[in-house]
Amino acid sequence: MKRIVILCAALCAVVSLSAQKVVGKGQVSGSFESSSVYYTPDKTVERPDDRFGSNNYLKVDYANGRFSAGVQLNAFLPALVGYENLADGYKFYLASKYVQWKDRNFEILVGDIFDQFGSGLVFRSYEDRQLGVNNSVEGVRAAYNFGRYVSVRGLYGRPRLNTDYSKTWVRGADLVVSLADIMDAPAVNFTLEGSYVNRYQNLNQAPEWMQEVDPSTIDPETGEGLNYLQMEGISPNLNMYSGRVNFGWQGLTVSGEYVHKSKDFFSTGATKGWAAIAELGYNYKTFSVMATFRALDHMATPINQFMNDSRYAIANSINYIPALTRQYTYMLANLNPYQVIATGEMGGQVDLCYSYRSKENRYRYWNFHANFSTFYSLKPFESKKRSLFWRDVNVDVERQWNKKWKSLILYSYQNNMEHEAHVFVGDVTHKFTRKMSLRFELQYLLSGDERSEWTASHSEGDWVAGLVEFNIAPQWSIYAQDMYNIGMTKRHYYNGGFSYTHNRTRVQLSYGRNRAGYICSGGVCRYSPAYTGVNLMLTSSF
Amino acid sequence: MKKLFSLLCLVVAASVATAQQLPDVKVENAQGKIVSVRSIANGKPMIISYWSIACKPCIQELNAINDALAEWREEADLEVVAVSTDDARLKATAKAIATSRGWEFICLFDENQELKRAMNVSLTPQSFVVDGEGNIIFSHSGYTPGSEQLLFDKIVELKKGAKKKK
Numbered sequence: 204m205k206r207i208v209i210l211c212a213a214l215c216a217v218v219s220l221s222a223q224k225v226v227g228k229g230q231v232s233g234s235f236e237s238s239s240v241y242y243t244p245d246k247t248v249e250r251p252d253d254r255f256g257s258n259n260y261l262k263v264d265y266a267n268g269r270f271s272a273g274v275q276l277n278a279f280l281p282a283l284v285g286y287e288n289l290a291d292g293y294k295f296y297l298a299s300k301y302v303q304w305k306d307r308n309f310e311i312l313v314g315d316i317f318d319q320f321g322s323g324l325v326f327r328s329y330e331d332r333q334l335g336v337n338n339s340v341e342g343v344r345a346a347y348n349f350g351r352y353v354s355v356r357g358l359y360g361r362p363r364l365n366t367d368y369s370k371t372w373v374r375g376a377d378l379v380v381s382l383a384d385i386m387d388a389p390a391v392n393f394t395l396e397g398s399y400v401n402r403y404q405n406l407n408q409a410p411e412w413m414q415e416v417d418p419s420t421i422d423p424e425t426g427e428g429l430n431y432l433q434m435e436g437i438s439p440n441l442n443m444y445s446g447r448v449n450f451g452w453q454g455l456t457v458s459g460e461y462v463h464k465s466k467d468f469f470s471t472g473a474t475k476g477w478a479a480i481a482e483l484g485y486n487y488k489t490f491s492v493m494a495t496f497r498a499l500d501h502m503a504t505p506i507n508q509f510m511n512d513s514r515y516a517i518a519n520s521i522n523y524i525p526a527l528t529r530q531y532t533y534m535l536a537n538l539n540p541y542q543v544i545a546t547g548e549m550g551g552q553v554d555l556c557y558s559y560r561s562k563e564n565r566y567r568y569w570n571f572h573a574n575f576s577t578f579y580s581l582k583p584f585e586s587k588k589r590s591l592f593w594r595d596v597n598v599d600v601e602r603q604w605n606k607k608w609k610s611l612i613l614y615s616y617q618n619n620m621e622h623e624a625h626v627f628v629g630d631v632t633h634k635f636t637r638k639m640s641l642r643f644e645l646q647y648l649l650s651g652d653e654r655s656e657w658t659a660s661h662s663e664g665d666w667v668a669g670l671v672e673f674n675i676a677p678q679w680s681i682y683a684q685d686m687y688n689i690g691m692t693k694r695h696y697y698n699g700g701f702s703y704t705h706n707r708t709r710v711q712l713s714y715g716r717n718r719a720g721y722i723c724s725g726g727v728c729r730y731s732p733a734y735t736g737v738n739l740m741l742t743s744s745f
Numbered sequence: 746m747k748k749l750f751s752l753l754c755l756v757v758a759a760s761v762a763t764a765q766q767l768p769d770v771k772v773e774n775a776q777g778k779i780v781s782v783r784s785i786a787n788g789k790p791m792i793i794s795y796w797s798i799a800c801k802p803c804i805q806e807l808n809a810i811n812d813a814l815a816e817w818r819e820e821a822d823l824e825v826v827a828v829s830t831d832d833a834r835l836k837a838t839a840k841a842i843a844t845s846r847g848w849e850f851i852c853l854f855d856e857n858q859e860l861k862r863a864m865n866v867s868l869t870p871q872s873f874v875v876d877g878e879g880n881i882i883f884s885h886s887g888y889t890p891g892s893e894q895l896l897f898d899k900i901v902e903l904k905k906g907a908k909k910k911k
Binding site: 230232233262266305322323329330449490491525531532555557560565566568570639674678679702704708744 | 765766768769776777778779798799800801805808811812813815832833834835837838840841842844845846847856857858859862863865866867868871883884885886887889890891892894895
């Protein structure tokens with residue numbers, strides 16, 4: 204209770220502020236985010252032992268000229284269900300801190316580092332609160348630009364692993380050479396890039412069974428033998444190398460990256476990894492096409508390779524391997540998202556976008572978007588064919604009729620290893636006045652495979668969903684939605700609530716039943732158990 | 746730790762309000778080149794709006810701003826900067842969408858969300874109004890149809906304020 208009182212007092216202090224602040228000659232800015240749920244009884248959903256959960260984040264930055272510093276404090280009072288990796292029970296800790304000096308061409312940061320090399324295939328440290336991920340590296344980072352021609356940066360430190368730091372060390376360097384600037388071709392973007400990342404983990408952190416000598420390997424003469432680590436060739440040092448090329452001219456963009464990774468421990472044994480990614484894009488006026496291809500083999504790179512508790516695994520990653528598939532904003536289209544098969548997959552996606560606009564009236568236009576993504580196993584299985592992991596063919600058409608009416612229809616055909624689904628969505632917005640509007644959605648998921656209705660518990664057959672949202676700009680929004688399974692469970696997942704926004708502060712209060720499933724952000728998914736409850740969300744910045 | 750937390754809040758609460766400058770962060774532009782955010786302040790007031798592919802109201806807001814932009818520019822000259830926070834998964838799609846929608850904006854791509862973190866954006870959509878010198882003078886979270894007008898009203902206030910100074 205004491206903690207909640209302190210939290211509320213702090214919250215009031217923060218929320219009462221509406222603009223950035225000056226302390227001395229510098230500036231203080233920051234943000235506060237809070238999500239709290241009171242879990243209510245529900246006959247069909249198990250109620251958590253803790254009837255209340257609250258995830259809170261306070262970030263404060265100070266900047267004075269070229270100097271800046273900041274901290275972030277996290278409070279879990281206790282953590283919401285599904286965020287067990289952050290805290291079993293109450294947790295209150297300093298989640299990040301930094302001091303930084305930035306000159307025109309030079310910068311150095313001491314503290315917790317958020318950075319990314321290339322597309323993140325060899326290194327990405329980032330925070331995603333929705334997922335409960337913060338794998339920042341506590342250490343030193345320095346960067347230097349040799350004019351516009353060459354930029355180089357390096358970092359060294361220990362990565363954060365959930366609420367603590369890992370006993371591993373990461374060091375890396377990234378180099379970007381701008382050939383376009385060297386050749387004095389400002390209309391062109393042409394860069395050659397490369398990265399190196401090393402993870403050091405003392406092998407005495409390995410489980411005991413890995414360190415024990417295998418009796419079958421003991422030499423009778425010397426009495427010496429090998430343990431599992433030696434037999435598999437697992438080294439304390441893991442190395443990753445990446446080479447990249449980017450080219451852009453007028454509407455054309457081409458880029459490619461190749462990654463090599465030394466032997467890393469997997470449950471199937473120690474294996475080397477590699478990845479290749481290629482991207483081709485072209486746009487002309489309001490038409491654009493973008494195609495991405497990627498193949499990868501054993502590219503999951505944990506911070507702690509010996510951690511085997513899946514509850515804590517979500518943030519246990521040095522690099523970033525997203526699912527290259529469409530992410531929807533509609534409930535039923537996101538019901539069964541694809542998750543990367545990091546041990547071996549190949550595939551890609553293509554996006555086609557076109558907008559047709561009336562020359563006389565800016566409020567009349569069509570937006571067309573088609574997307575196709577598919578992924579297969581990297582190597583053939585027993586059938587001697589590559590297995591299909593995922594396929595999604597989708598198209599949406601948006602029509603702005605006039606200042607008052609707007610509509611969108613979407614169709615998606617999704618096929619993964621276990622089921623097929625056809626998803627239909629209709630979305631209409633009507634503006635009554637400049638400030639008052641109503642939006643409603645209707646969605647239907649038609650399960651394409653009869654077996655999935657009864658055998659694949661994650662699919663559960665056909666679904667229907669609807670949403671109604673009434674807005675009074677710029678402050679009020681009230682909504683109600685329901686997702687109903689008409690196939691197997693006949694269960695409703697309802698939700699309703701309202702939000703109030705005043706400048707930088709937003710409060711949302713809602714009540715509903717949440718379905719168990721994967722919550723995905725970027726390419727990472729977190730499993731969230733089912734719950735019913737009242738949710739209060741507050742965000743503010745100053 | 747409790748004391749540290751309380752102290753931080755007091756420091757913040759005790760300080761005096763003023764405008765904050767755009768942070769010194771570099772991001773990718775539509776041509777794929779790395780540019781400083783401060784370098785885009787060219788003397789005109791700006792609306793900086795954060796968006797991502799998975800944020801439906803963000804795209805609604807940018808579409809609404811684009812629809813009204815020609816009318817707004819008759820009243821006050823301004824730039825609109827759309828900052829995509831999509832990571833490696835969706836950056837390519839974000840570029841395709843940004844180009845095809847005919848947005849008359851400066852498009853930036855904040856792939857590892859360094860700018861988002863520096864501007865303390867924890868929820869999207871969030872939009873900022875910035876004066877010609879790069880000072881942030883207003884910010885608004887969330888989007889409901891019609892709330893884009895609030896941003897333009899602040900631009901008009903800026904213009905009136907500049908005239909009075911002259």
